[in-house]
Amino acid sequence: LLNLVFLLDSWIALYDTRGLCIAVAVFLHYFLLVSFTWMGLEAFHMYLALVKVFNTYVRKYILKFCVVGWGLPAVVVSIVLAISPDNYGLITTGKASINGPDEFCWIKNRIVFYITAVGYFCLIFLINISMFIVVLIQLCRIKKKKQL
Known part of the structure; x- marks a missing residue:
């Protein structure tokens, strides 16, 4: 779903519809966080297994x-939406070219972007690294026990 929303994002940004752009930005943010969360849950599952x-x-x-x-x-x-729906919307990036700068629907507030994305x-990456290290240590212990 993240890929689908990402593909639709720049196309929807062409239309000057504030509500639609906010909705797309919210879905893009949500599905990005969902991907990160499931990545962390996979690491936790590997730890349990x-x-x-x-x-x-x-x-x-x-x-x-x-x-x-x-x-x-x-x-x-x-929470981001409750604080202000204006945290999401149309942003412009890149240099001006023949077609103009690139526009897409995303998080407008930099602080919100850096904290929530x-x-x-x-945080998920650090958890994954720690889970990986613990699993690696456990696998090395199992290998040493089999060699004895």
Whole structure:
């Protein structure tokens, strides 16, 4: 869905419709955060599968993952919208050319962008790296035990 909204973004930006542009920017932001969140959940699942092998039964595991994977980004985007819908809209980037500068619907406020997109990604990335290191250490321990 992220790719679909991304492809539609610049096309919809051609129309001078503020509400439509805000909606596209919100969906683009939401699906980007959903992608990051699911990336983090995959790392957590790998941790449970390879490190916490025993006693890892979680009731309604998939449902809980779906609530976090789809719900957490919805909370973030809802907070941004509640603060001000003007955080989203038409932005211009690039140099002026024959066709003019590039315009697309996205987060207009730089602070909101760095906190909710870049910061969110960095947090998920750090969690993924830490999960990767823990899983790698566990796999090395298993390999050493088999060699003995």
